[in-house]
Amino acid sequence: MILRTGKFLHCLKRAGKMKIKIYDNTGQRKAGTVVYKKQENIFAYKMILPAVIVIFGVLLYPIIYSLIMSFSKLDLAERTMNFIGTKNYAKIFTDSEFQQSILQTIRFTIITVFFEMVLGVACALVLNQKFRGCGFLRGVMILPWALPNVVNAVMWKWIYNSSYGALNALLKQLGLINAYKVWLGTPESAFHCVAFCNIWKETPYVVLLVLAGLSNINHDLYEAARVDGSSSWHSFWKITLPLLRPVTSVLIITKTIWAIQTFDLVYVLTGGGPANATEFISVYIHKVAFKFTQFGYGSALSYVLMLVTFFLCLAYIRNLAKQGELG
Amino acid sequence: MVKTSALLMAAVTAAGLCAGCGSGSTAGTTAAAEKATTAGTATTAGTATTAGTATTAAKAASDMKGTKITVLLPQHEMDNIGFMKKKTDEFSKETGIQVELINESWDNVADKVTAEMTTGGSSYDVIEFDNSWVTKFVKNKWVEPLNQYISDDEKKGIVPGVLKIFSSGDQIYGIPWNNDTRFFMYNKKMLDDAGISAPPKTWDELVTDSKTMMSKGICKYGYIDSLQQAEAETNALTYMVYSFGGAFLDENLKPNVTSAPVKEAYSFVAKAYSEDKIIDPASITSDQANLATVFCNGDTAFFLQGWAGVYAQANDASTSKVAGQVEVAPYSIGKTPEDAAVLSLPEAMAIPTTSKNKDAAWKYIEFMSSRDFDKEKALAIGALPIYSDLFEDKEILAKYPYWENFGKQSANAKGHQPILWHDQFSSAVQTESLKILLEQESVDDGLANLQKQLEAVEQDN
Numbered sequence: 001m002i003l004r005t006g007k008f009l010h011c012l013k014r015a016g017k018m019k020i021k022i023y024d025n026t027g028q029r030k031a032g033t034v035v036y037k038k039q040e041n042i043f044a045y046k047m048i049l050p051a052v053i054v055i056f057g058v059l060l061y062p063i064i065y066s067l068i069m070s071f072s073k074l075d076l077a078e079r080t081m082n083f084i085g086t087k088n089y090a091k092i093f094t095d096s097e098f099q100q101s102i103l104q105t106i107r108f109t110i111i112t113v114f115f116e117m118v119l120g121v122a123c124a125l126v127l128n129q130k131f132r133g134c135g136f137l138r139g140v141m142i143l144p145w146a147l148p149n150v151v152n153a154v155m156w157k158w159i160y161n162s163s164y165g166a167l168n169a170l171l172k173q174l175g176l177i178n179a180y181k182v183w184l185g186t187p188e189s190a191f192h193c194v195a196f197c198n199i200w201k202e203t204p205y206v207v208l209l210v211l212a213g214l215s216n217i218n219h220d221l222y223e224a225a226r227v228d229g230s231s232s233w234h235s236f237w238k239i240t241l242p243l244l245r246p247v248t249s250v251l252i253i254t255k256t257i258w259a260i261q262t263f264d265l266v267y268v269l270t271g272g273g274p275a276n277a278t279e280f281i282s283v284y285i286h287k288v289a290f291k292f293t294q295f296g297y298g299s300a301l302s303y304v305l306m307l308v309t310f311f312l313c314l315a316y317i318r319n320l321a322k323q324g325e326l327g
Numbered sequence: 328m329v330k331t332s333a334l335l336m337a338a339v340t341a342a343g344l345c346a347g348c349g350s351g352s353t354a355g356t357t358a359a360a361e362k363a364t365t366a367g368t369a370t371t372a373g374t375a376t377t378a379g380t381a382t383t384a385a386k387a388a389s390d391m392k393g394t395k396i397t398v399l400l401p402q403h404e405m406d407n408i409g410f411m412k413k414k415t416d417e418f419s420k421e422t423g424i425q426v427e428l429i430n431e432s433w434d435n436v437a438d439k440v441t442a443e444m445t446t447g448g449s450s451y452d453v454i455e456f457d458n459s460w461v462t463k464f465v466k467n468k469w470v471e472p473l474n475q476y477i478s479d480d481e482k483k484g485i486v487p488g489v490l491k492i493f494s495s496g497d498q499i500y501g502i503p504w505n506n507d508t509r510f511f512m513y514n515k516k517m518l519d520d521a522g523i524s525a526p527p528k529t530w531d532e533l534v535t536d537s538k539t540m541m542s543k544g545i546c547k548y549g550y551i552d553s554l555q556q557a558e559a560e561t562n563a564l565t566y567m568v569y570s571f572g573g574a575f576l577d578e579n580l581k582p583n584v585t586s587a588p589v590k591e592a593y594s595f596v597a598k599a600y601s602e603d604k605i606i607d608p609a610s611i612t613s614d615q616a617n618l619a620t621v622f623c624n625g626d627t628a629f630f631l632q633g634w635a636g637v638y639a640q641a642n643d644a645s646t647s648k649v650a651g652q653v654e655v656a657p658y659s660i661g662k663t664p665e666d667a668a669v670l671s672l673p674e675a676m677a678i679p680t681t682s683k684n685k686d687a688a689w690k691y692i693e694f695m696s697s698r699d700f701d702k703e704k705a706l707a708i709g710a711l712p713i714y715s716d717l718f719e720d721k722e723i724l725a726k727y728p729y730w731e732n733f734g735k736q737s738a739n740a741k742g743h744q745p746i747l748w749h750d751q752f753s754s755a756v757q758t759e760s761l762k763i764l765l766e767q768e769s770v771d772d773g774l775a776n777l778q779k780q781l782e783a784v785e786q787d788n
Binding site: 161 | 442468754
């Protein structure tokens with residue numbers, strides 16, 4: 001029950017309780033204070049409490065455990081952790097294989113994100129038009145993204161197979177190659193094949209979100225621009241792209257995060273080879289932790305990766321906040 | 328407040344996206360084993376022990392009726408007919424012990440076993456125990472000593488060299504289930520068509536013969552090898568180094584890759600790949616299954632290190648285009664005939680120390696490693712026996728007369744050198760070897776880099 005006097009009502013929310021100071025019509029505070037329980041707040045907190053416990057329990061425990069492990073060396077026989085300070089983190093600066101994996105990951109991220117965005121926006125612009133079959137095409141277009149990553153990788157592994165793959169067969173029949181090529185057999189070729197697989201799979205997601213963004217653009221703007229003599233290209237640069245910016249900025253950040261974390265595609269397709277050409281950060285961390293059983297060092301590497309992703313997430317949240325989606 | 332909470336949640340979520348590794352076991356499960364109709368061929372408890380012991384075993388097995396065990400093993404490369412699963416179902420039916428058999432590729436199984444052992448999980452009761460893991464697993468006390476279970480008859484009957492690989496001191500830690508020794512095979516018809524009277528004994532002869540056949544259009548390449556960045560690549564190059572009379576590690580198990588025989592081996596492979604072009608370029612992306620496919624399609628003339636089942640597969644008209652053309656050589660290839668070597672990569676079954684059903688696990692191992700089972704497996708899928716006397720079994724030799732040549736080649740069988748740091752060793756060998764083959768580094772530079780890496784790893788361990 002709320003007590004209200006006159007035209008003034010001041011209140012403080014504190015831990016679900018609302019403290020009301022009572023004023024009269026002249027603004028003079030009257031003696032006495034009524035403490036009022038804001039039942040809605042408490043109810044809300046109770047409803048989300050189980051989910052928060054689960055989330056924090058599932059996330060916090062491994063995060064903290066991994067952090068401790070990153071400062072330790074495991075005794076695999078006794079299954080104990082021996083504190084070694086920052087040696088694991090110091091090792092990162094001398095680990096040439098990790099440094100190479102960072103470079104490859106950055107290169108992969110830039111290439112895939114760029115092409116996914118460009119192709120995604122282009123496809124969305126086409127699919128945003130009204131033509132026969134556009135609905136069907138929109139449905140079919142999403143199929144690559146719907147494929148599980150491992151299925152996608154196995155499928156492409158067979159397509160790229162140098163002896164019996166469909167790609168070699170197609171290109172040879174079209175006369176584009178004279179002999180079958182070993183697509184995954186050289187570092188550069190394998191890298192670009194992996195990148196292509198990722199672009200093929202992830203572009204539909206960009207198309208989907210950009211289509212949603214395009215649907216929110218008022219067509220009157222294009223009409224007005226046409227009346228003013230604007231070309232289609234000019235309208236795209238001056239109207240479409242700026243108004244798509246909230247969507248594209250979110251996409252760039254999320255795509256970057258996903259590209260950095262790419263693991264299953266590479267693990268199945270190339271295993272990180274040939275000669276570590278496709279050994280990205282996540283693949284290398286997996287190798288250190290699960291093949292070499294260096295869990296301490298693997299944890300330290302994971303935290304480095306987590307920090308990079310954390311800052312990208314911060315950028316994502318700030319971007320959303322700027323757009324007014326956070327209060 | 329909202330902003331702070333949201334940022335905190337976002338930070339935690341971001342951290343959670345890359346939650347640290349080593350956080351618990353990665354046990355995988357598959358559907359439970361199906362119940363199959365019995366063929367009534369297996370012995371009751373599947374043991375090769377005396378009648379008295381069998382009775383005891385049967386009693387013990389009946390005590391474990393209803394127990395469920397989980398077995399994690401790689402798919403047997405020769406088992407294309409579901410033989411292992413069928414026998415597992417028979418074991419379940421006979422003993423009442425339910426078995427969840429998980430078969431995956433060797434690399435997947437290796438990842439799962441490693442993760443499970445390091446985290447101390449108890450998801451598996453019988454695990455794959457590879458020949459390269461013995462030192463690490465025994466040192467870390469991950470597997471149970473089996474001396475208390477294994478009978479004297481089994482100890483004496485199993486090929487001593489193979490059983491010894493899975494022992495440490497006088498303790499046995501694994502019972503072999505796959506006597507994976509590799510042999511040199513060739514397409515005799517291709518050699519005959521090229522006017523070559525006998526398979527090559529040396530690497531120089533191999534190059535000459537390959538070029539002859541390739542120039543006449545008899546085959547596309549001399550041979551294909553598994554040089555994909557995976558464990559199979561390490562196997563292939565280990566064999567190559569052995570066949571030049573060398574080894575990656577010296578007698579004290581210290582890195583020795585800059586020695587003359589290793590350089591010769593790598594120089595040969597690099598030249599054969601890049602200049603002579605007798606090695607199928609697809610080797611860089613080929614796993615072992617692909618090698619058999621290419622050989623059985625008639626694209627290559629030689630199979631340097633084929634597992635026992637390749638012969639049967641290659642001569643099976645339903646799966647091969649070269650049926651009736653493949654032979655097993657009475658020797659393997661070396662720099663000189665005296666250097667000839669074959670690689671032996673046996674695999675065993677072991678019981679993790681964390682298993683909660685050790686007795687039931689042993690019953691399974693006992694059944695799947697009995698002499699009767701071994702003979703049945705040899706006849707059904709052509710797998711090499713683990714019992715010595717079966718190599719002279721008349722029934723088996725009548726079906727596989729070429730096993731006589733297997734035996735001749737086996738005299739030079741060698742396995743991986745037992746080191747604690749085999750995984751790091753293998754990873755370094757795979758990467759640097761590919762850099763040499765892809766001409767990113769010269770042989771000398773690549774081996775020098777490999778030596779440095781292995782020395783650093785050896786010191787760390």
